[in-house]
Amino acid sequence: MRLSDIAIGVSMAMLALLLSYLIVYGGLGPIATLNLRPLAVSFLNYTYNPWKIVYSAMSPEAVTAIVWDFRGLDTYFETSVLFIAIVGLIALFRGANVVQGVSSKGLSIIVKTSTKLVAPLILVAGASLAFHGHLSPGGGFQGGSFMTVAMTLLAIAFSIEFFQQKKLTLNRLLAIRCIGLLAIVVVSVYLLVKAVLLGGYAYIFQNMPRINSQYSMPSWFLDRPLAGILFFFNLSESIAVIGGLTLGVVLLLLREEELKAIIGGGEHE
Amino acid sequence: MIDMVLASAGLTLIAIGVFCDFVAAIGLIRLPNFFTRLHAATVGAIGGAVVPMLGAALLAIGYEPLGETRFILAGVAFTTSIVTMILSQAGSHALARAAYRARAAPLQPITYDALAEKRGDSSE
Amino acid sequence: MKKLTRFIAVFLYIYAFYIMFTASTTEFSLTLGFIASALLAALSTPFLIQRNLGAHDLKSFAYLLLYYFRYMIIEEYKAHKQVIKIVLSRKLDIKPAIVKVPYSVKTDYGMTLIAGSITNTPGTCVVDVDEKRHLFYVHWIYATTIEPEKAREEISKVFEEYAAKIFG
Amino acid sequence: MSTLQDPLTGIAPLYLIAVAFLTAALGLVIRSNKFFKVFAIVNTAIVFAISAYIMHKVVDEGIQLYFFGGYPAPLGIAYEIDNLNALLGLLATSIMLLSGIYSAWYMNFPRTYLYYTLFLTLLAGSLGCLYTGDYFNFFVMLEVLSLSSYSLVAYFRDSPKSIEAAIRFAFTGIISSSFYLLSAFVAYASFGTLTMADIALKARDLNAVTQFSGGVVGNVAIASAMMIALASWTWTFKAAIFPNYFWLPDAVPEAPTPISAVFVGVIDLIGVYGAIRMFYTFFGQGSIALQFRSYTLEIFQILGAISVFIGVFLLLLQEDVKKFIAYSTISHLGLIFMALSLDSGEGISAAILHTISNSFAESLLFYSAGIAIVAVGRSINTLGVLRKYRVALAGIIIAMLNLIGVPPLLGFWSKYLIFKAFLDTGKIYGVVILVLATGISAIGYFKMLFSTLKPVEKIREDPRLRNSMLADITIALCVVILIAIGALYMLSPSARKFINEIGYNVIEGYKAYYAFLSSGS
Amino acid sequence: MTPYDIILTVLTTLLALYLISFALYIVRVLKGPTIPDRVLALDSLGYDLAAFMLILSIYLNSPMMAVCALSLALWIYALDIYVAKYLEAKEVGG
Amino acid sequence: MSSATTFLLTTIMISFIINIAISLYGVFAKPSLVKKFIALTIFSDSVNSFAILIGFRRTPLGYPSIAVMPSPPQSVEDLKRFVSEAVDPVPQALVLTAVVIGLAVNMFLVGLIMLYYKYYGSTSTRRVKI
Amino acid sequence: MSEMLPVIMAFVAALISIVATWLAVQERDMLIATLFSALQSTCYALIYYLLMAPDIVLVYLPVSVGILPLITIILIKKTERYEE
Structure with a gap:
């Protein structure tokens, strides 16, 4: 054991002690009391509140309501962080492409068949999570990552060529990602644009009618609440996530030969 | 009445599941090598997971205090059990094959190995 | 027409799963599920089904259900009993071996059904498949025989009968 | 909420991200590099116009608010823009605009749409950090900013060094932003809110109750100390102050030159801004964490001083132009931190003015040296090639004079303000450090200046050298801006008043900052 | 005592019993001499945990949480085939 | 009873802190970049867990319920009952955001480490000064 | 009891996660370290489940x-x- 390791260990122990001190002396507030924080009570009160619609998201699911409506801005940028990571990966491996026919056989036929059978089921389960994001636990990202399971399972069980054969090239995956993201942008400014065109007033990310603005998204579809932008956000987010995460995984799965071909070129200064 | 029947059937299945789990865990500890442990793990996956999932589905239908949403639980439990049945066998097969091919786990003790002649031949 | 029957089969497969999974009969959920299942079915039909479907497939579906119940109750019970006995006995009484088990179904699904059934019954586990020679290599915890045909008799006869009926 | 809020106040970062999405999508269709250059510059210019408009509104009407989704602040996310935010936002966008024009000359490679996507998200991240009024939203924007900057450091993936620098930058960056996240959780747990103004209110008045978030929940004193301790790690990291300074001389040289300029001009600014917000708006004078805060400020003094000396001494040793500029930035950031931790309005004003001067001057150095780097290489001894490029040479000279602090350039006035702030608070050692640092770094600057006299024979064959008009325009613009601000500060009493009031506003004006909390209907 | 109380009591006992087998699985995960052993134990742990979660959602009276079980079952399978692919193939993507 | 629960929950929180310390030790002290990466993922997970525990509560009836209404409320009483039983949704929403951000950063980091290995032939940082 | 049992389970899971983290950091074989981190993640998932956060x-x-x-x-x- 080196001296530096011991020093790091000691300083980490000190950090742990400090943070424990913070907890034990109530820096985080009481743990597990009967009363929630007042802000949380406000959120729970307004998440589905037909009697006070100017503060409400009209979604029975409080977490999704906070994620996509009350704090929609956070989530908008969070999606863009994922987007930046994907673009960064593409920039790292720019020029790389899946080459077909380089000794790929995947796993055994039993695994392939089982995965094949289950993949559509996982996809539809993910879609259901995205559809019901505002009614039950789940949402856009959950649904999208559920669907990504199916894609990664296929990529591993068959091989990455599988996507190439199914005409899901890297560019198309990026296109799917961008379509989803642009749909998010459109939904988030839809009411604002509408209000500007009609000469009224609306907020960015507006969902239900607000104090100064009467415009609103649909809050009910057939026999269940729709929660306006929440549903559309969930839908577009799941599309975006499935495109983006699959693209990222496929990029990381690129073979040695494919990677070797692109690096060491001459793009600097 | 029918509720009680369903609920007790569900509870029984869950109890079977607990027992199978226990056996599977002991088997995983006791059995000598990876390939024999595979069988104990199968007990854990089918008897210990699929059966109690079905039990949970039955119990949920019969257990009134859960309210209307209990059918969601039943549906999810049933679908999960089916998916688990399809996937657990594929998973153990994939692991066994990989362990055998990569020689990642010792094969002993074994009385007869029909695959030995095929070993090293990766023409497939 | 053939394409349509295939599409409908896959669609029903996905949509049935969706309905079971959500377990809700609201119009909202059913409508959206219908759209999603139709889309997914359109995407995955050529990938899932290669052969033509005929009228006998309804019968084979009934067989599948029958098989499921029989399998879950009888076969699993027998196999579990054996392995539980082995695990709980004081001295581990095992005779592990990898034996060849031939099979005769032609389709991938039938083969997967047999292999899955073998693996899912404790005591036997498919280690490898030889598709050319139609052989499973099965790891058997208490091998009573190493003869391929006898092993087939003991391990996979029931599964194969049903697999032949279900997937041809 | 009697008056309607102006959507332009909140749209800038959102718009930039949307444009970035569009850029990536268009990149699949359009192969022309020219299109993306124009596209990026036009959009950056639009955002520059928006930020100028916001600045104008802030000066005219006071603090600007925007409630996203129409939710009043503790319930939703609000943008709160006062003098400080607006000024720094204008600074960030103008440097980004310059860098955008410069990139059009510099980035002459295939697939530039990836570069411009990351460029736009970088600007979005920094603007979001500056404008946001929400403690957690700041974290998200910090990640947008950091991830784009890691990607841009690694953009020249063909050089092993840039990958290594990006890895070091990313690891430390992730840890520092995780600490910030932890502090955000502590803020929520203890103050029961995430809106900055709400925290500021409750840190001063424990019995305050607001409409949606009620009163405080936990032991606020410990929580504030913890927040300060955890977040200070992030500020020192972003601002490249002593224990966390090493990423700057690592990452900056490996990034593309326009991005290096952004690093020293914009990203450091976020650290400075965050520190000011934390120490004067949340936990300012009269707040609960007074004692711990004053300790931390003292520590910041020491850390700033150490950074100054690290900067000036290591600067003398550098052979690499980009590293030279990076260390010079570290020394100036040390000075800025010393000024802002004086706990006086003058100190903050001085820090802000010095940030402006430093950002423009260091960026100008990068823009000018960039031509030499393309032509010959990164060695400091081959700057003589700039004798062919008169504009760049002028840029270097002006920037150096500014950094040394020669009147009547802006650098002189900012150093003078720092000097005065030190004197007024009775910290004589600060004056000594300021003078010493200026003297020592002047040696380095003059060394660099002399190297421009040496003629250079070998010049690379590079298509970019044939037409350096865009680079010249950038440098000229930057020089004009630098001189103009200096002249403005010298000649216009209202500009001087504006700068002097920023510090006062930050310290005393927190009341205006959270006044809206009670005005919500 | 209503029948539902009896059900709840039995469930509590069964849930507590589950923990024993989990502990044994974890012993194998920590001890397992080879990698397939560990994965196998993790595998069984995951499937059982999925069943456990389903039962727990009855116990905690919130049926909507049950979806997590499907997610867990799927991902444990995914972990299986990742490791299998790692051991078997020259490239994970091949 | 309730004090025992509080004690256990506090211990759980301290266990997260211990995990933070251990994983940070792994990030700083271990030379291998892959090990650093694994430790980093554990670190960010532990930071997130912290928040979930903050949102936990007790209810008069015993265990709280999730922050989801089974069906839209019909009256104000429904809403009141929901508020008195549900856990705090805010930390969950924050953690959701943080998890996704962590995933994004980690994916990018893996790409970087891959290229690092391509150039230096090793993932150790002791060879190269770091 | 109805209140304690889930909390006790979460407590046990937290203890196991400490062990798993320590082993993941100490292990020299990276594949095994990955498995340990997966174990730790599973424990965390159980904790989240018990703390009523299905979305997470x-x-x-x-x-x-x-x-x-x-x-x-x-x-x-x-x-x-x-x-090494």
Whole structure:
């Protein structure tokens, strides 16, 4: 054991002690009391509140309501962080492409068949999570990552060529990602644009009618609440996530030969 | 009445599941090598997971205090059990094959190995 | 027409799963599920089904259900009993071996059904498949025989009968 | 909420991200590099116009608010823009605009749409950090900013060094932003809110109750100390102050030159801004964490001083132009931190003015040296090639004079303000450090200046050298801006008043900052 | 005592019993001499945990949480085939 | 009873802190970049867990319920009952955001480490000064 | 009891997660370290479940048990398995 390791260990122990001190002396507030924080009570009160619609998201699911409506801005940028990571990966491996026919056989036929059978089921389960994001636990990202399971399972069980054969090239995956993201942008400014065109007033990310603005998204579809932008956000987010995460995984799965071909070129200064 | 029947059937299945789990865990500890442990793990996956999932589905239908949403639980439990049945066998097969091919786990003790002649031949 | 029957089969497969999974009969959920299942079915039909479907497939579906119940109750019970006995006995009484088990179904699904059934019954586990020679290599915890045909008799006869009926 | 809020106040970062999405999508269709250059510059210019408009509104009407989704602040996310935010936002966008024009000359490679996507998200991240009024939203924007900057450091993936620098930058960056996240959780747990103004209110008045978030929940004193301790790690990291300074001389040289300029001009600014917000708006004078805060400020003094000396001494040793500029930035950031931790309005004003001067001057150095780097290489001894490029040479000279602090350039006035702030608070050692640092770094600057006299024979064959008009325009613009601000500060009493009031506003004006909390209907 | 109380009591006992087998699985995960052993134990742990979660959602009276079980079952399978692919193939993507 | 629960929950929180310390030790002290990466993922997970525990509560009836209404409320009483039983949704929403951000950063980091290995032939940082 | 049992389970899971983290950091074989981190993630998922956060479980399981081990395994395959 080196001296530096011991020093790091000691300083980490000190950090742990400090943070424990913070907890034990109530820096985080009481743990597990009967009363929630007042802000949380406000959120729970307004998440589905037909009697006070100017503060409400009209979604029975409080977490999704906070994620996509009350704090929609956070989530908008969070999606863009994922987007930046994907673009960064593409920039790292720019020029790389899946080459077909380089000794790929995947796993055994039993695994392939089982995965094949289950993949559509996982996809539809993910879609259901995205559809019901505002009614039950789940949402856009959950649904999208559920669907990504199916894609990664296929990529591993068959091989990455599988996507190439199914005409899901890297560019198309990026296109799917961008379509989803642009749909998010459109939904988030839809009411604002509408209000500007009609000469009224609306907020960015507006969902239900607000104090100064009467415009609103649909809050009910057939026999269940729709929660306006929440549903559309969930839908577009799941599309975006499935495109983006699959693209990222496929990029990381690129073979040695494919990677070797692109690096060491001459793009600097 | 029918509720009680369903609920007790569900509870029984869950109890079977607990027992199978226990056996599977002991088997995983006791059995000598990876390939024999595979069988104990199968007990854990089918008897210990699929059966109690079905039990949970039955119990949920019969257990009134859960309210209307209990059918969601039943549906999810049933679908999960089916998916688990399809996937657990594929998973153990994939692991066994990989362990055998990569020689990642010792094969002993074994009385007869029909695959030995095929070993090293990766023409497939 | 053939394409349509295939599409409908896959669609029903996905949509049935969706309905079971959500377990809700609201119009909202059913409508959206219908759209999603139709889309997914359109995407995955050529990938899932290669052969033509005929009228006998309804019968084979009934067989599948029958098989499921029989399998879950009888076969699993027998196999579990054996392995539980082995695990709980004081001295581990095992005779592990990898034996060849031939099979005769032609389709991938039938083969997967047999292999899955073998693996899912404790005591036997498919280690490898030889598709050319139609052989499973099965790891058997208490091998009573190493003869391929006898092993087939003991391990996979029931599964194969049903697999032949279900997937041809 | 009697008056309607102006959507332009909140749209800038959102718009930039949307444009970035569009850029990536268009990149699949359009192969022309020219299109993306124009596209990026036009959009950056639009955002520059928006930020100028916001600045104008802030000066005219006071603090600007925007409630996203129409939710009043503790319930939703609000943008709160006062003098400080607006000024720094204008600074960030103008440097980004310059860098955008410069990139059009510099980035002459295939697939530039990836570069411009990351460029736009970088600007979005920094603007979001500056404008946001929400403690957690700041974290998200910090990640947008950091991830784009890691990607841009690694953009020249063909050089092993840039990958290594990006890895070091990313690891430390992730840890520092995780600490910030932890502090955000502590803020929520203890103050029961995430809106900055709400925290500021409750840190001063424990019995305050607001409409949606009620009163405080936990032991606020410990929580504030913890927040300060955890977040200070992030500020020192972003601002490249002593224990966390090493990423700057690592990452900056490996990034593309326009991005290096952004690093020293914009990203450091976020650290400075965050520190000011934390120490004067949340936990300012009269707040609960007074004692711990004053300790931390003292520590910041020491850390700033150490950074100054690290900067000036290591600067003398550098052979690499980009590293030279990076260390010079570290020394100036040390000075800025010393000024802002004086706990006086003058100190903050001085820090802000010095940030402006430093950002423009260091960026100008990068823009000018960039031509030499393309032509010959990164060695400091081959700057003589700039004798062919008169504009760049002028840029270097002006920037150096500014950094040394020669009147009547802006650098002189900012150093003078720092000097005065030190004197007024009775910290004589600060004056000594300021003078010493200026003297020592002047040696380095003059060394660099002399190297421009040496003629250079070998010049690379590079298509970019044939037409350096865009680079010249950038440098000229930057020089004009630098001189103009200096002249403005010298000649216009209202500009001087504006700068002097920023510090006062930050310290005393927190009341205006959270006044809206009670005005919500 | 209503029948539902009896059900709840039995469930509590069964849930507590589950923990024993989990502990044994974890012993194998920590001890397992080879990698397939560990994965196998993790595998069984995951499937059982999925069943456990389903039962727990009855116990905690919130049926909507049950979806997590499907997610867990799927991902444990995914972990299986990742490791299998790692051991078997020259490239994970091949 | 309730004090025992509080004690256990506090211990759980301290266990997260211990995990933070251990994983940070792994990030700083271990030379291998892959090990650093694994430790980093554990670190960010532990930071997130912290928040979930903050949102936990007790209810008069015993265990709280999730922050989801089974069906839209019909009256104000429904809403009141929901508020008195549900856990705090805010930390969950924050953690959701943080998890996704962590995933994004980690994916990018893996790409970087891959290229690092391509150039230096090793993932150790002791060879190269770091 | 109805209140205590889940909390006790969460407590046990937290203890196991400490052990798993320690082993993951100490282990020289990266593949095994990945498995330990998967174990730790599973424990965390159980804790989240017991703390009534199904949304987080649904996002955490795919990310931490699914995608992160995958990319770690890819990374190990592409680089080196044993720490020096």
